[in-house]
Amino acid sequence: MEPQFTLLPKVINGSIAGVVGVTCVFPIDLVKTRLQNQQIGKDGQRLYKNMLDCAIKTCRNEGFFGMYRGSGVNLLLITPEKTIKLVGNDFFKYYLGGNTKKLPLHLEMLAGAGAGLCQVSITTPMELLKIQLQDAGRTATVQTVKSGAQPRTEFRLAGFLITRDYSVTPVAANSGAMRLSATDVALQLLRDKGLFGLYRGCGATLLRDVTFSAIYFPLFANINARGKRRKDSSQAVFYHSFISGCIAGSVASVSVNPFDVVKTRLQLLKKAQGEQSYAGILDCFRKIFQQEGPTAFFKGAGCRILVIAPLFGIAQTVYYLGVAEFVLGTKQM
16 A cells, blocks of 8 residues: 655654754755855954864854854744655645655756745745854954954944953943843844845745755665665664764755855845945856955855754654654654
8 A cells, every 4th residue: 555645753753853853954054054154354353264273263252052042043944944844745745646655856956846846935034044143243344453353353242342352251341231132133134124124035045945955855765775774774873873964955955055155145144344345146156256366265165064964964864753743653754
């Protein structure tokens, strides 16, 4: 008898996979966002030299929990986002394939692209809000005092001036300084721009996510299919699913990194003083290429691999472990 597509277990597995994966890799994602948004100053100055330097300065200036800035909105929305992505791919594969277990490559890519297209409804506002919070510690006028003084970062959040030296414990210039929150950003956008304000950068998000999913899912499926099977199951052993997710995630993430850089730049609402603004996707591509060179499109690529590889390795492993099927007592597809 042909196995039926059962939605509830897949939704539960997708939710667990998303929360576990994001919790593990979020600090690296924050570093990636800050590196991608960083623009080189007129004198070649930059706040962060590399991935490690960014992580150290962020942790020193904002504390350990500063590395999780923006994680709340991500954890809240990652459940529907990852569920749509993982379940969507299975849904499209099931209905494109009919009775065929193995789809041809072009249909696997189409199923993946369909999943990426569906998830954008959640991904765009989630990433828009997350980026504002992640980048709040960088979007500043970075004044490097050439007379031997230490670099200092000054920026405004909710109208309060915050000043931070790299070597001291961060202290707000005003004891009543408010912390930027996803709720503040979302409400301001809704007041100023309406619902569409939350979908700023939607076109670039589509470019990234549809392309990513069209590459990732077929690659994962083909690598995973070559692994050792679990006893009395057609599913691969968990460690092979993890490795398959890591490999496919690494390849897909590097492939779409230029789109990710453009999306991140377009979604940033508050630029640091003197930083470039962009009129749209093509304008952003052109200005980055002219002003920063082609290598700028791969800013944060190392971080993105470190985020996406384990994120999808963990997510696919949890998804295919069949936790929900075990709890609900249903048979895994």
